[in-house]
Amino acid sequence: MSLMTMATLMALACLCLAPAVGAPATVSARRPLRDNDTLVSAQGKFELGLFTPAGSSDGRFYLGIWYKNIPGQTVVWVGNRASPLSGVASAELRVSAEDGNLELVGPTAASASPVPVWSSNLSSSSSTPGSNNTAEIRDNGNLVLLDGGNTSKVLWQSFDHPTDTLIPGAWLGENKLTGEYQVLTSWRSAQDPAPGMFTDTVDPNGTSEFFYMWNQSRTYWRSGVWTGRFFATMPEATRNILFNQTYVETPTYRRVSNALYNNATITRLVLELTGQTKQYTWVPASQNWQLFWAAPTVQCDVYALCGAFGVCDLSSQPSCRCPPGFAPASEGDWTLSDWSGGCRRSVPLWCPHNGSTTDGFLTLPNVKLPNDSDLLAVGAAQSKAECESACQNSCSCEAYTFSAGRCAVWHGELRNLQQLYADSGVSRSSDLYLRLSAIGLRDLHSSGRKGGRSSWLVRGMTLLGVVALCASVILAWRILVARRRRRLVHMANEKDKGSSLTVYSYGELQAATNNFSERLGGGGFGSVYRGVLKQQKGGNTTQVQVAVKKLESLGRQGDKQFRTEVSTLGLIQHVNLVRLLGFCSSSNEKMLVYEYMPRGSLDRYLFRAGACPSWRDRYCIMIGVARGLAYLHHGCRECIIHCDIKPENILLDEDMSPRIADFGMAKLVGRDFSRALTTMRGTIGYLAPEWISGQPISAKADVYSFGMVLFELISGRRNSERCSEVDDVAGTGRCGSSAFFPVWAAGKVLEGEVGTVADPRLRNDVVPEELERACRVACWCIQDEEAHRMTMAQVVHALEGTIHVHTPPVPRALQNLVKLT
Numbered sequence: 029m030s031l032m033t034m035a036t037l038m039a040l041a042c043l044c045l046a047p048a049v050g051a052p053a054t055v056s057a058r059r060p061l062r063d064n065d066t067l068v069s070a071q072g073k074f075e076l077g078l079f080t081p082a083g084s085s086d087g088r089f090y091l092g093i094w095y096k097n098i099p100g101q102t103v104v105w106v107g108n109r110a111s112p113l114s115g116v117a118s119a120e121l122r123v124s125a126e127d128g129n130l131e132l133v134g135p136t137a138a139s140a141s142p143v144p145v146w147s148s149n150l151s152s153s154s155s156t157p158g159s160n161n162t163a164e165i166r167d168n169g170n171l172v173l174l175d176g177g178n179t180s181k182v183l184w185q186s187f188d189h190p191t192d193t194l195i196p197g198a199w200l201g202e203n204k205l206t207g208e209y210q211v212l213t214s215w216r217s218a219q220d221p222a223p224g225m226f227t228d229t230v231d232p233n234g235t236s237e238f239f240y241m242w243n244q245s246r247t248y249w250r251s252g253v254w255t256g257r258f259f260a261t262m263p264e265a266t267r268n269i270l271f272n273q274t275y276v277e278t279p280t281y282r283r284v285s286n287a288l289y290n291n292a293t294i295t296r297l298v299l300e301l302t303g304q305t306k307q308y309t310w311v312p313a314s315q316n317w318q319l320f321w322a323a324p325t326v327q328c329d330v331y332a333l334c335g336a337f338g339v340c341d342l343s344s345q346p347s348c349r350c351p352p353g354f355a356p357a358s359e360g361d362w363t364l365s366d367w368s369g370g371c372r373r374s375v376p377l378w379c380p381h382n383g384s385t386t387d388g389f390l391t392l393p394n395v396k397l398p399n400d401s402d403l404l405a406v407g408a409a410q411s412k413a414e415c416e417s418a419c420q421n422s423c424s425c426e427a428y429t430f431s432a433g434r435c436a437v438w439h440g441e442l443r444n445l446q447q448l449y450a451d452s453g454v455s456r457s458s459d460l461y462l463r464l465s466a467i468g469l470r471d472l473h474s475s476g477r478k479g480g481r482s483s484w485l486v487r488g489m490t491l492l493g494v495v496a497l498c499a500s501v502i503l504a505w506r507i508l509v510a511r512r513r514r515r516l517v518h519m520a521n522e523k524d525k526g527s528s529l530t531v532y533s534y535g536e537l538q539a540a541t542n543n544f545s546e547r548l549g550g551g552g553f554g555s556v557y558r559g560v561l562k563q564q565k566g567g568n569t570t571q572v573q574v575a576v577k578k579l580e581s582l583g584r585q586g587d588k589q590f591r592t593e594v595s596t597l598g599l600i601q602h603v604n605l606v607r608l609l610g611f612c613s614s615s616n617e618k619m620l621v622y623e624y625m626p627r628g629s630l631d632r633y634l635f636r637a638g639a640c641p642s643w644r645d646r647y648c649i650m651i652g653v654a655r656g657l658a659y660l661h662h663g664c665r666e667c668i669i670h671c672d673i674k675p676e677n678i679l680l681d682e683d684m685s686p687r688i689a690d691f692g693m694a695k696l697v698g699r700d701f702s703r704a705l706t707t708m709r710g711t712i713g714y715l716a717p718e719w720i721s722g723q724p725i726s727a728k729a730d731v732y733s734f735g736m737v738l739f740e741l742i743s744g745r746r747n748s749e750r751c752s753e754v755d756d757v758a759g760t761g762r763c764g765s766s767a768f769f770p771v772w773a774a775g776k777v778l779e780g781e782v783g784t785v786a787d788p789r790l791r792n793d794v795v796p797e798e799l800e801r802a803c804r805v806a807c808w809c810i811q812d813e814e815a816h817r818m819t820m821a822q823v824v825h826a827l828e829g830t831i832h833v834h835t836p837p838v839p840r841a842l843q844n845l846v847k848l849t
């Protein structure tokens with residue numbers, strides 16, 4: 029069963045170039061791989077050779093394996109991770125004439141004459157001395173060393189020694205005979221493949237569970253045990269249409285591996301610098317790696333990502349930053365995404381040995397506190413002032429908190445600080461008072477006066493500090509007022525020039541959103557903040573709530589091009605589309621201003637615990653979204669493909685009427701679009717198969733996603749959730765053999781039993797004809813072949829009941845998922 033049509037397979041086959049004539053096919057004692065030579069697998073999928081990490085210029089070379097036909101050299105394996113060569117001249121990958129090992133020799137920083145830096149390290153007993161062993165790179169990306177006396181005997185293979193990437197066919201686990209583990213270890217930085225802070229390894233105690241660990245000591249994420257079909261906390265890794273994941277235990281090994289359904293699919297799992305594993309799939313249509321899923325899903329769940337005193341903040345990019353008064357311990361590492369060094373005070377604390385200090389405290393509002401018990405000591409202090417002086421009186425005290433009558437002080441480095449936002453729902457949040465020297469605090473105030481954009485409150489200072497702060501606040505306020513006056517004039521000039529959109533300046537949106545302080549959410553294109561804008565209407569000033577989207581991943585798009593594209597977007601107006609009110613195009617920030625939707629997005633409305641929208645509301649949402657999409661596809665001058673239809677992109681207005689958000693982004697962000705596409709936690713979710721197979725994307729891709737959303741509206745839960753889990757909770761006995769919900773539902777529709785498909789919480793509050801229609805439409809929308817799917821115009825008519833819909837077949841591609849169980 030394949031997702032791809034013959035046409036795609038043929039196109040892919042053409043892409044795969046045959047190895048260049050004369051290039052060596054194997055490495056042996058007599059034929060080493062020298063200098064810049066590379067070894068290419070038989071069908072030209074993988075290439076082995078020396079590489080230098082992208083962007084580095086200090087002349088370090090590593091033995092690596094990468095995809096031959098994917099631009100940008102995506103490295104999947106590195107040999108000499110921690111011992112680079114200093115040049116390629118006289119470097120050699122060869123089979124040792126003495127012991128038959130595969131080894132890399134070459135110049136290093138310490139030695140200009142070639143020395144061995146890496147070896148397959150086979151003990152002499154397992155290989156024949158002076159043998160004719162050969163090494164080759166296979167089409168699955170495995171570098172193998174074969175016995176010269178028996179070429180079907182693999183002596184050593186790179187699949188037994190993964191670096192940070194797991195590719196299909198390779199494995200992670202334990203070799204019980206040798207006691208060796210196959211572990212993923214992140215790179216140290218973007219330019220250094222040496223082992224970093226994060227590892228993903230199978231439980232050394234022998235269970236099937238996988239642990240993600242920080243510094244090989246602290247577990248920050250667990251896969252859950254293998255249930256026989258999937259890992260308990262990550263069913264999405266198994267339950268997907270690309271590969272079949274299995275965990276197998278035999279007397280000699282226990283391991284997990286992924287087998288592709290279709291060998292032309294290119295996918296890889298990487299333990300990233302961020303401590304998350306991310307599954308990427310190559311999307312030929314956009315020439316991009318598409319994120320498939322990530323674990324842990326939330327970046328800041330990775331323990332101590334930002335090092336000592338670093339703050340993990342989901343709204344900043346990258347997620348790590350230093351608190352005010354602190355700076356990265358190593359600026360260089362920090363820019364290369366190695367945050368493990370953390371932050372250091374710009375001015376050291378001042379602590380004379382008899383304990384009287386002038387140090388003060390800086391408030392970090394609303395942070396998730398580190399809970400390392402060895403650092404935490406709950407004091408006897410009864411008030412905040414007592415707590416503060418308890419901290420101040422101890423030279424090693426770095427910070428304190430006082431909440432709910434409890435005083436806690438921290439000694440030593442603070443790790444795992446997280447910035448929280450109103451909607452993050454984490455309970456252990458509080459204000460943290462971080463100790464800073466008097467000079468450090470004073471420096472902060474003066475930089476604040478210069479208009480530093482720090483939003484941190486500064487407290488606990490000397491009288492002088494308070495005066496300085498007041499002065500700076502007044503000054504800042506004056507500047508703000510003056511700027512706003514100028515801006516109002518500016519606004520009046522810019523409004524209504526060609527389109528109905530208002531042009532805002534950066535400062536204006538910064539003020540409207542209270543310096544981007546209330547984050548409503550974020551998608552692939554950037555974060556959205558709540559704001560309030562003043563609008564002049566016939567002499568009266570009214571306040572308008574808005575949602576401001578700060579665009580990321582726009583690359584170096586010019587101002588003129590951006591304005592042109594946005595103006596076109598401004599013309600697209602429909603009652604089921606979120607309305608664009610204006611934009612900001614400053615030199616380094618591009619922002620879009622939308623009307624504010626107080627009820628938030630459909631996912632919150634539908635999936636939040638306790639929420640159960642009525643059938644009436646759900647059906648209205650189905651029709652509304654269908655109309656909005658039909659307008660985008662058929663009603664505009666050019667067909668606009670949304671490309672990212674999912675509940676998170678469907679907002680609800682006061683009347684519960686749905687509004688589609690984020691349309692037009694594909695055009696705005698251009699080629700980078702698929703990079704910005706976000707998949708929800710779990711499975712391929714809403715993406716049509718053609719995204720992966722590399723066929724051109726048409727409006728039918730939206731139809732597919734819409735079908736998936738319909739199923740979720742019908743069932744009231746994520747398609748990606750395992751039926752059995754929900755069954756157990758609801759006790760309804762639905763989708764008995766725990767199949768993927770849409771497939772099970774499609775089967776029921778075929779059997780004419782749509783009644784069982786609806787959300788059981790609705791009980792009898794459904795209109796049977798509407799349910800039948802919705803189920804049939806949903807099924808037709810998720811057909812494998814684009815031609816078999818309905819158009820959005822047909823969907824609208826079908827849901828409205830003006831055309832009749834026949835019984836649909838069960839989509840074949842998705843049936844793969846059923847086979848898994």
Ligand SMILES: *[C@@H]1O[C@H](CO)[C@@H](O)[C@H](O)[C@H]1NC(C)=O
Nearest residue numbers: 062063064065116117118119
């Ligand atoms: C290897 O390739 C680099 C870049 O293409 C080139 O500068 C260098 O001279 C080559 N080295 C050898 C030994 O061929």
Ligand SMILES: *[C@@H]1O[C@H](CO)[C@@H](O)[C@H](O)[C@H]1NC(C)=O
Nearest residue numbers: 107108145146147148149150
């Ligand atoms: C090979 O063994 C040596 C000595 O035991 C060790 O230093 C080196 O790291 C090993 N190399 C690999 C690739 O395992």
Ligand SMILES: *[C@@H]1O[C@H](CO)[C@@H](O)[C@H](O)[C@H]1NC(C)=O
Nearest residue numbers: 156157158159160161176177
């Ligand atoms: C290696 O191959 C050569 C020629 O094929 C043969 O003479 C020699 O005996 C082989 N050596 C071993 C150890 O098998």
Ligand SMILES: *[C@@H]1O[C@H](CO)[C@@H](O)[C@H](O)[C@H]1NC(C)=O
Nearest residue numbers: 175177178179180181182183
């Ligand atoms: C060659 O190696 C394979 C795999 O280890 C083994 O099954 C086979 O018996 C070997 N053949 C000979 C002739 O030793």
Ligand SMILES: *[C@@H]1O[C@H](CO)[C@@H](O)[C@H](O)[C@H]1NC(C)=O
Nearest residue numbers: 230231232233234235239247
């Ligand atoms: C392994 O088992 C030992 C003893 O039961 C326990 O102390 C240890 O924490 C376990 N390790 C892991 C990683 O679960």
Ligand SMILES: *[C@@H]1O[C@H](CO)[C@@H](O)[C@H](O)[C@H]1NC(C)=O
Nearest residue numbers: 242243244245335336368369
């Ligand atoms: C990581 O662990 C090692 C030893 O287990 C320790 O020496 C080192 O300080 C730890 N690193 C950090 C950043 O805590």
Ligand SMILES: *[C@@H]1O[C@H](CO)[C@@H](O)[C@H](O)[C@H]1NC(C)=O
Nearest residue numbers: 166167168197288289290291
């Ligand atoms: C896919 O590749 C693997 C390993 O190269 C091979 O064993 C398998 O037969 C291939 N499957 C198909 C369907 O080509």
Ligand SMILES: *[C@@H]1O[C@H](CO)[C@@H](O)[C@H](O)[C@H]1NC(C)=O
Nearest residue numbers: 379380381382383384385386
């Ligand atoms: C300790 O500090 C006090 C001021 O608080 C000072 O008067 C005293 O001389 C200091 N004692 C020593 C031993 O430094």
Ligand SMILES: *[C@@H]1O[C@H](CO)[C@@H](O)[C@H](O)[C@H]1NC(C)=O
Nearest residue numbers: 247248398399400401402456
């Ligand atoms: C800290 O919190 C994490 C997650 O909330 C928990 O797993 C861990 O056990 C806690 N550690 C301590 C020392 O309380």
Ligand SMILES: *[C@@H]1O[C@H](CO)[C@@H](O)[C@H](O)[C@H]1NC(C)=O
Nearest residue numbers: 272273274287844845847848
């Ligand atoms: C997945 O792999 C397992 C083990 O290799 C196999 O038993 C199962 O049939 C496979 N499932 C599918 C759907 O290919």
